Amino acid sequence: MATSGIALYAGSFDPITNGHLDVIRRAAKLFDKLIVTVARNSGKSPMFSTEERIAQIREVVADIPNVEVATFEGLLKDALDTFGAIAVVRGLRSVSDFEYEIQMAMMNRELNPRCETVFLMPSPEMSFVSSRMVREIAIHRGPLDKFVPDVTARALHQKFGRD
Numbered sequence: 001m002a003t004s005g006i007a008l009y010a011g012s013f014d015p016i017t018n019g020h021l022d023v024i025r026r027a028a029k030l031f032d033k034l035i036v037t038v039a040r041n042s043g044k045s046p047m048f049s050t051e052e053r054i055a056q057i058r059e060v061v062a063d064i065p066n067v068e069v070a071t072f073e074g075l076l077k078d079a080l081d082t083f084g085a086i087a088v089v090r091g092l093r094s095v096s097d098f099e100y101e102i103q104m105a106m107m108n109r110e111l112n113p114r115c116e117t118v119f120l121m122p123s124p125e126m127s128f129v130s131s132r133m134v135r136e137i138a139i140h141r142g143p144l145d146k147f148v149p150d151v152t153a154r155a156l157h158q159k160f161g162r163d
Helices: 020-027 049-060 076-083 095-112 133-137 149-161
Strands: 003-011 030-040 067-072 088-092 116-120
Touching: 003 020, 003 076, 020 030, 020 049, 020 088, 030 049, 030 076, 030 116, 049 067, 049 076, 076 095, 088 095, 095 116, 133 149
Parallel strands: 003 030, 003 088, 030 067, 088 116
Antiparallel strands: none
């Protein structure tokens, strides 16, 4: 049963993984609307452009009616207000994720008292998947099908000149 309101699932999604998709599907069941927000971060050099990441995510979530995809630049506490959201969804894979994420959640709430954070654990089979590891596998031409949606695998194969 969904709660009333909008939640944001923010990240770089470079690239989107099956772990991200797992969190998206489960968070979409909890809220009236889930907005997957692709961060524009001028301090990073992403593998895929913001537009490419948005297109990949839109294709992957096309079958989830209450999920939208957008972009933002700046602080998450401002994106919360921009999109009229009541919560931020974050995935936690490990204790090290928790330490970082709890600091970020507390800072976001300090900056915007309306900012609640909902933590979701990934399904066990996705608990070790990260975008960084997927990029490394792709660079070295390893198998991707267990870790990313088909659209992402195709984009990674194309990026690295594979058929």
